[in-house]
Amino acid sequence: MTTREIDRVAFAGQWRQWHADHEKRLADPHGFLAITSIRWLTETPERFEDAPGTWSAGRDGVTVVLDEGEELVVDGVVVHGRHEFGVIPERGGVFAGFGDAVAEVAKRGGHHILRPRHPDHALRTRFHGVPAYTPDPAWALPGRFLAYDTPRAVTVGAVAEGLQHVYQAPGEIEFEFGGRTHRLTAFNGHTPGSLFVLFTDRTSGVTTYPANRSLALDAPAPDGTVTLDFNRATNLPCAYTDFATCPLPPAENRLPFAVEAGEKLPYERS
Incomplete structure (x- = not known):
């Protein structure tokens, strides 16, 4: 094996472990x-x-x-x-x-x-796992966190009709893809400094859930650099059950290209 092939094998192994842990949490008796x-x-x-x-x-x-x-x-x-x-x-x-x-x-x-x-x-x-694209290091994209002067309250819609959610957005994530610069509004994550983004793309409603997918990000480095590993894009609960109130992405988080990485449309919705 070449060094590059070894790196790809290691990357895939780490992804499989991450995804197995994610599926285990989904299958929790009270999940x-x-x-x-x-x-x-x-x-x-x-x-x-x-x-x-x-x-x-x-x-x-x-x-x-x-x-x-x-x-x-x-x-x-x-x-x-x-x-x-x-x-x-x-x-x-x-x-x-x-x-x-x-x-x-x-x-x-x-x-x-x-x-x-x-x-x-x-x-x-009856749950038997979540289908996903084959992990590919090419979808781990470098990005840069652009902090707002003051965090902004962003109101988004929900899969539940008439419901709205309000999230604190500390800034945006800027990254390059397909020769263009793209920006995603980022919300505060579950741990201090971490972030997450809600997004749709050209696969939404085709091979992935139509309403949204979510991507968690580690806290940005001191110089603002982050990694958007779309291989770890996950479905929200609404992709599986109608008894969810999941938020929809803000309009600016609708990516104009196909993110062929991360989780696909659940078997339960196929």
């Missing part, structure tokens, strides 16, 4: 594939067949009233009767256990929601 419904809570108390209790939501947050014989486990504590979850921050959530299932109590786009998650849900039990 997104286990969601059986999404309930938009209001001030009117309601009962649902896939979670115990009578649920409502108001200015003070979400409340559940459990009948005799019903219980939830919240933060390791068994609760009976009336329980108030309090104010939940946007994109925050609390998981309450019952039997082998959990009830996710969350806030999305200013709305309180309940999403029961059952390990025996067919979408999860």
